[in-house]
Amino acid sequence: MKLLSPRLHGYVDYAVVVLLAFAPLALRFGPVPTAVSSVAALTHLVLTLLSDQPLGATRKIPFPVHGALESFLGVGLVASPWLFGFSAEGPARIFSVITGLALLLVVLATRYTAGILSRPEPYDRYDR
Template identity: 90%
Template sequence: MKLLSPRLHGYVDYAIVVLLALAPLALRFGPVPTAVSYVTALTHLVVTLLSDQPLGAARKIPFPVHGALESSLGVGLIASPWLFGFSAEGPARIFSVVAGLALVLVVLTTRYAAGVLSRPEPYDRYDR
């Protein structure tokens, strides 16, 4: 069931970026999970800003491609504690897995074709 519209998805994207950026400070991650969280936050911010969605800035990446990239970020976050060797750090491991699962859940519940099929041109600033 696709619950999230492109606009609501944009709000969730920016909230996830803030969460990824603040978690290392709030949960006192070590250097490796901190770097993973910051790089993921920055990557997600750039992808969101470049996506063709109502809250995107440049609208260069088609919204379905945005979903595929976001899915990859989610899977990468889930695997990162074992890929980068911080699986022994409980809070960092749990946060990475939960944040990755949240990203995948957002991808699975978004209507990526909502705007694509109904409009031939990209969104403008006022979502017309």
């Protein structure tokens, strides 16, 4: 059973963006992990704003595609310490891996097909 509705998933998306944007400041990351986290935050924000979900702004990306792209972002976050050479920085490595795994759990727990079979039009602001 999927636990997260599209609306709740939208709230989680924006919380992840804030976490990715401000964690490097709070945890005092070096320049490379700060850049990776900032790019991930910006990517996730754009993805969320363009997605067809109740909290999306333009609804250009279908919600199941949002889920697929979000899973790639999660895998990228998990792999980023080794891809970008900051695996020796403990706090940055741990943050990146945990955030990536949490994002993958959100992907697994979300109902991406909620409303797709019952209505062909995109979500409106009030989730109708």
